[in-house]
Amino acid sequence: MAGFKRGYDGKIAGLYDLDKTLGRGHFAVVKLARHVFTGEKVAVKVIDKTKLDTVATGHLFQEVRCMKLVQHPNIVRLYEVIDTQTKLYLILELGDGGDMFDYIMKHEQGLNEDLAKKYFAQIVHAISYCHRLHVVHRDLKPENVVFFEKQGLVKLTDFGFSNKFQPGKKLTTSCGSLAYSAPEILLGDEYDTCNYILSLVVHFAPLLKMFFIFGVCL
Template sequence: MFEVAGPTNARIAGLYDLEQTIGQGHFAIVKRAKHVFTQEQVAVKIIDKDNLDIESREHMMQEVRCMKLVQHPNIVRLYEVIDTQTKLFLILELGDYDMHDFILNYCHKLHVVHRDLKPENVVFFEQLGMVKLTDFGLSNNYELGTQLKTS
């Protein structure tokens, strides 16, 4: 698991004040940040390049190329890339919630697991300006302390 050492109030390139962690994976951590001059809230994906092998570095650069290419209202926007000796900072549009926080936590509170999350099961309602989770065909209702079977 990737971790960033140091205070949460660090500043990136004199432009962004880092705030709390909002996500994390094996090679990166995502923090909420605020632009020093505009006060705009952004998400900053911080990738520690020292922890990456050659193949992972290539995937990282491919991610940047793809995000620069896809400019669409329903895709998180990449505002800027700050590349340092040891870290890569992707400055991203900040969303209000991720699907886990907003939709899956609701299902889990009702003891329902979806079990088939994929892009095709998240549908967009243009007139409403929202996405909704669909296809509960593989879902299951569970009781706390019980184990679900795969079939």
């Protein structure tokens, strides 16, 4: 189902019926949708192109570019991109168990250690895979990890701040969520993929009510 198609507003390209809203951002809304012919449920990120400035347009280009590149069991799939005059639709794999933030809020005492390790390992695999392809996510946080309970998986999503990087070359753009950022990013210093170790620690500490220590770079 991967591809790039032009469509029209309403019933997207005659292929998807939009349903309830699942989430909302500055320039986009994420909606539940159903494929007209197969009945398959998907998540659709609807971007209003009329509200995008130059920077936001660049981020959108990189998001689509990186999501088309990554294909991993622990990364939400981008099925296709549908373009209209005023909107861009990203047709995405739909999770069935909410996001990690909500999950943490419902388990304030922490999780079983084995279960937490299982989820942690899956996100590490996803991030490591991205880095091997020279893709950096740059917005790792609980809200961007989605549960697929029927598959027994968690998957990384929202590549809105992602970008390609050159091995051995530092990154300079400060972006993502401040609460999960490394000090170098907060200070506006150069950084590399090793700085995302701290994001992983801050991200998953609430699951076990403890901190992890790493000695390797993903």
